Amino acid sequence: MSEKNSEEGKENAENLTDEIGRKIADAFDVFDHDSNKTVDVREIPNIIRSLGCCPSEAEMQDIILEIDEDDSNGYIRYEKFRPIMTKILMERKYRPATEDRILKAFQVLDTDNKAYLTQDELKEYMTKEGDAFNQDEMDEMLSAAVDPEKGYILYKEYAALMTVEDT
Amino acid sequence: MGCGTSTIVPANEPSAQKTMKAALLIQMWYRRYLARLEARRRYTWNIFQSLEYADEQDQLRLYNFFNDMISQLHLSSENSDDNQQNSLLSLLRMPSRPDTEMKNGEDEDANLYKHTDPQTIVVPMTYKGPRLDYPLKLDHVQCLIDAFKGRQVLHAHYLLELLHETRRILKMNSIISHVHTRISQQVTVVGDLHGKLDDLLIIFYKNGLPEARNPYVFNGDFVDRGPNSVEVAVLLFACLLVNPLSVYINRGNHEDHVMNLRYGFIKEIMTKYKGHATKLIRLFGDVFSWLPMATVIDDKILVCHGGISNRTDLDYLKTIDRHKYISILRPPTSSRDGYDSDDSDYNDDITEWQQVLDLLWSDPRPTCGCSMNTFRGGGSYFGPDVTKSFLAKHGLELLIRSHECKPEGYEFDHDNQVLTVFSASNYYEVGSNRGAYVKLGANLKPRIVQYMATKQAGRKLTIKQRVSYVEASALRSLREKLYASKTILLEEFQKRDPDNTGKLLS
Numbered sequence: 001m002s003e004k005n006s007e008e009g010k011e012n013a014e015n016l017t018d019e020i021g022r023k024i025a026d027a028f029d030v031f032d033h034d035s036n037k038t039v040d041v042r043e044i045p046n047i048i049r050s051l052g053c054c055p056s057e058a059e060m061q062d063i064i065l066e067i068d069e070d071d072s073n074g075y076i077r078y079e080k081f082r083p084i085m086t087k088i089l090m091e092r093k094y095r096p097a098t099e100d101r102i103l104k105a106f107q108v109l110d111t112d113n114k115a116y117l118t119q120d121e122l123k124e125y126m127t128k129e130g131d132a133f134n135q136d137e138m139d140e141m142l143s144a145a146v147d148p149e150k151g152y153i154l155y156k157e158y159a160a161l162m163t164v165e166d167t
Numbered sequence: 168m169g170c171g172t173s174t175i176v177p178a179n180e181p182s183a184q185k186t187m188k189a190a191l192l193i194q195m196w197y198r199r200y201l202a203r204l205e206a207r208r209r210y211t212w213n214i215f216q217s218l219e220y221a222d223e224q225d226q227l228r229l230y231n232f233f234n235d236m237i238s239q240l241h242l243s244s245e246n247s248d249d250n251q252q253n254s255l256l257s258l259l260r261m262p263s264r265p266d267t268e269m270k271n272g273e274d275e276d277a278n279l280y281k282h283t284d285p286q287t288i289v290v291p292m293t294y295k296g297p298r299l300d301y302p303l304k305l306d307h308v309q310c311l312i313d314a315f316k317g318r319q320v321l322h323a324h325y326l327l328e329l330l331h332e333t334r335r336i337l338k339m340n341s342i343i344s345h346v347h348t349r350i351s352q353q354v355t356v357v358g359d360l361h362g363k364l365d366d367l368l369i370i371f372y373k374n375g376l377p378e379a380r381n382p383y384v385f386n387g388d389f390v391d392r393g394p395n396s397v398e399v400a401v402l403l404f405a406c407l408l409v410n411p412l413s414v415y416i417n418r419g420n421h422e423d424h425v426m427n428l429r430y431g432f433i434k435e436i437m438t439k440y441k442g443h444a445t446k447l448i449r450l451f452g453d454v455f456s457w458l459p460m461a462t463v464i465d466d467k468i469l470v471c472h473g474g475i476s477n478r479t480d481l482d483y484l485k486t487i488d489r490h491k492y493i494s495i496l497r498p499p500t501s502s503r504d505g506y507d508s509d510d511s512d513y514n515d516d517i518t519e520w521q522q523v524l525d526l527l528w529s530d531p532r533p534t535c536g537c538s539m540n541t542f543r544g545g546g547s548y549f550g551p552d553v554t555k556s557f558l559a560k561h562g563l564e565l566l567i568r569s570h571e572c573k574p575e576g577y578e579f580d581h582d583n584q585v586l587t588v589f590s591a592s593n594y595y596e597v598g599s600n601r602g603a604y605v606k607l608g609a610n611l612k613p614r615i616v617q618y619m620a621t622k623q624a625g626r627k628l629t630i631k632q633r634v635s636y637v638e639a640s641a642l643r644s645l646r647e648k649l650y651a652s653k654t655i656l657l658e659e660f661q662k663r664d665p666d667n668t669g670k671l672l673s
Contacts, residue, residue, distance in 0.1 A: 030209045034532055049202030054195040075533060097196050108189035130191030141197055143629040162200060 020089045021082070027051050028078055037078040041068060044076060051085065053094040057131040063088070099163040106155035117153045119146060201630070208634050212574065214641040215595040218648060219572075220543055283450040285327035288443060299325045301332060303408040308376060311405055315364060315398045323443035326401065330450045333404040336411050337457035342489045343481060344415045344462040346382060348609060351413070356384045356470055356605040358569030358576075358588035359419065362393025362431070365620035366591055366602050367402060373616065374604065377406045377414045384462045386569045386588070387419020387472035387527070391430035393591065397439060400451070418458035418489075419472040419569065420527045420545075425494040427452075456493045460484070460526050463563075467611055470567045474529035474585070475557050476547035477537040479522065487519055495523055496545070530571060531580045531587075551581040558584060565613070567605060576603025577615050592619045596640040598633035 027050050029035075031043040039047065044067070045060050055063065067080050088094065097105070109125050110117055117125075119142060126133045126141065133141070145153045290298075297314040299307055299321075311321070321329075348354050355374055360367055367389075377383045385403055390396035407414040420426060427433045427448075436451070437444040461471040461484070469481075528546025535550035554566060567586045571578075572594045578587045592602030598619075606614045649656065663671055 027206065030206050030213070034534070036534060038533070045198075046202045046205045049199040050206035052199065054199045056191060056195060073533075096199055097192050102193060102196055105189035105192040108185050109193075125186065125190045126194060129187050130194050133194060133197075137197070137201065140201065140630050144631060162197075 017086070017090070020086055023051060024082055024085050024089070025078075028081060032078070038075040039078075039081075041072070041074050041076050044081075047081075048085070048088075051089065052096060053088060054096045055094040059094065099159050102159045102163075103156060106159065110155070115154070115156065116147075116150070117155055119152060122153055204630055204634050207638060208574075208630075211634070211638045211641040212595075212599070214645055215599065216572075218644055219595075279450070279453060280331070283327055283331070283446045285324050285331065288322075288324040288327065290322050290324045294322055296320060296322055297325070298322075299329060299405075301328075301408075303329075303332070303405060305376065305378070305409055308402065308405050308409055311402060312368065312371070315395070315402070316368070320439050321397075321401055323440050323447060326397075326440075326447060327443075327450060329401060329404055329408070330447075330454050332408055334450070334454045334457055336407060337454065337459075340457075340459055342460050342484055342487055344384075344417075344459045345466075346384065346415055346462055346464045348382075348465055348607070348611070351380050351382050352609045353380075354382045354384060354464055354607050356386060356567050356588055356607065358386050358590040358604070359388035359572070359594075360385075360393070360399050361388055361421070361591045361594065362390055362396030362399055362435070363591045363593075363620070364393075364395035364398050364402075366618075367399050369602075369618050369620055370590065370604055373618065374606070377410050379410065379413050382410075382413040382415070384415045384464070384470050385417065386462075386470055386567070387417045387458075388421045388569060389416075389419070390432040391421040391427060392594075393431075394435070396432045396435050404454075415462045416458055417462055417470060417472055418455060418460050418527065420495065422455040422458055423494050423496060424448075424452040424455070425496045452493055456490045458489075460489060460523065464607065465611060467563060468565045468567060468607070469558075469561070469563050471526050472568060473525070473527045473546050473570045474531055474549055474568045475553065475566065476521075476525040476529055476549055477553050477556075478518075479525055479557060481561055483519075484522055484526070487523065489523075492520075492523060495520075495527060528570075529568075531568075531585045533580070551584070554581040554584045564611070567613075572600055573603075574600050576601040576617050577605065586613055588615075593621070596637045597621070599637045 027047050028037075028039060030050075031039045031047055033039075041064060044064055048055065048060065048063065063084065067076055067084050069077070069080060106117065107113075109121065122142070122145070123138060127138055145155075145158045147154050147157075296319040297307075297310050299311075314321070346354055355370075357367075357370060375381050383406070389399045389403055393399070403414070403416055407416060421430060421432075432451075433444075433448055436447050440447055461469060461481070463469055463481075469475075524545055525547050528540060528543060529549055530540060530543070530546070531554065532548040532550055535552040537550065537553050538548050540546040540548050558564065558566065565584060565586060567588060569588055569590075571587055572589050572591070573587055576589055576592065579585070580587065586605065588603055588605050589600070590602045590604055592600060594600050594602075601617045601619050603615050603617045606616060608614065660671060661667075
């Protein structure tokens with residue numbers, strides 16, 4: 001924290017750091033199977049995302065490169081992870097999109113302005129554009145996103161539903 | 168910086184790029200949702216695993232409790248002819264070593280047969296279940312499968328016969344089995360089944376019944392916890408009798424009388440066989456003590472239930488008389504058997520016991536070295552260095568073990584030198600984990616086959632539904648545990664809250 005902060009501000013900042021530190025420790029522990037303050041590097045994306053961050057795949061790779069040590073054997077130490085994750089959370093990087101922005105993104109994909117996407121359309125976009133989904137991710141999304149009666153995706157309702165569930 | 172900051176797509180951007188950015192935004196948002204579900208699933212997993220192992224931790228302590236109880240009952244039964252009590256006593260006495268006067272093998276066999284003679288149990292005319300005669304044929308196995316699917320119970324007479332036949336075959340084998348795939352060109356390894364008949368039937372359905380061209384290694388823990396331990400054991404033993412050279416059954420830490428007392432197998436036998444239960448329990452216990460403790464495939468792969476430690480030595484294991492371990496939870500005692508603590512016989516006993524305990528109870532860990540398995544209360548934790556030097560020393564390439572439930576039914580550890588395979592799906596709760604078995608082809612490269620037994624076949628649950636369901640169940644178990652320990656917890660809380668504020672300082 002910068003020196004310009006008042007005493008009070010400093011205290012708040014410390015509280016915030018404490019709280020962030022606790023969140024990081026909790027999220028890390030869930031994936032630390034052997035309770036030895038290390039996790040498999042493949043778990044890192046889950047930890048970072050479960051802490052509420054939404055980096056792209058390329059950004060995720062950059063973070064992992066930064067925390068992975070040469071002699072790590074595929075395991076990441078908490079000591080190495082904590083400061084980098086703290087920085088990300090303090091700087092509020094990779095914030096998740098709001099419901100409104102998700103809705104707008106769906107509208108961009110809905111080129112005919114029909115207020116829904118067919119399963120094929122969604123599959124096409126999600127598995128061919130951006131950081132493409134794998135089969136499991138696609139199946140899981142469709143299993144909950146498709147309106148059981150209509151058979152297509154009413155994205156406005158879906159985005160709202162997901163935002164509620166997420167809190 | 169992050170894509171999160173690249174907000175709304177400007178209207179003047181080319182459409183392809185707009186589409187790409189929109190898709191990316193949705194993908195990042197959705198992956199965060201999945202990660203949160205995954206975190207919840209792990210929380211749940213940790214709760215179940217902690218509850219499971221907390222239970223096992225008590226096991227060695229529990230042993231002492233039973234020992235005390237046996238001696239107490241023994242004393243009181245001398246002054247009483249209460250039948251009930253005597254039969255309870257004979258149940259509890261199982262874990263002791265064969266009596267010294269029974270050292271002679273033939274006497275022991277005769278004595279066991281006298282107490283478990285199938286001919287003393289008459290099958291009533293009204294019995295509609297499966298009937299067996301020997302030599303057992305593949306048709307009998309199919310007949311048993313059909314009967315068990317229809318929830319029929321094998322009559323005690325046939326079960327005793329089957330167990331005696333199984334015992335006869337097992338006695339001829341040694342503590343370490345050797346399988347060769349030269350002719351079959353393949354072998355299948357199955358992990359913990361824990362009385363889950365559905366899982367065994369799925370494996371047989373997908374992979375075929377055991378036969379000369381389709382050999383199996385069953386890696387222990389086929390009884391306890393699940394509702395059909397008797398049926399699973401019967402099917403494995405029947406397969407063994409039909410194909411003694413194509414079926415290998417390793418002992419797990421649950422093929423053990425003391426574990427069975429606590430984890431459901433004995434209760435299941437008592438419910439299904441009532442008056443004949445004592446005989447069956449005694450004979451099952453004896454059969455288990457004849458099971459091999461490890462199997463070596465093509466001199467390249469070691470299959471055992473738990474794992475190894477830095478003292479595990481296959482050549483030493485070959486010298487062990489496995490039959491004396493009716494229960495493995497009994498540490499050799501110096502006082503009871505009249506040893507001095509520096510007696511070399513006693514020390515040999517301890518060394519031998521630890522070899523067995525390590526094989527059946529150990530778990531691999533990513534950290535190097537070997538330490539006491541404090542979480543389980545028995546066996547060792549072994550690191551990648553232990554695996555590496557063990558395999559090198561014995562000229563092996565891979566260790567296949569079971570013993571731990573894994574979300575995907577299998578897991579590779581120690582630079583792919585250790586493979587865990589667990590075959591009971593939905594072990595903690597419906598949806599908690601997949602089951603898996605391993606197929607080794609001619610090149611011995613492991614190929615994993617996963618499955619999930621579900622009552623509502625065809626109904627595919629989303630991850631969200633599965634996680635929520637299992638989570639609710641974990642919380643329920645945790646609440647039960649808390650409730651069961653309420654008095655102790657309250658006492659401890661009160662100790663830390665002398666002023667009765669009702670609050671604890673963190």
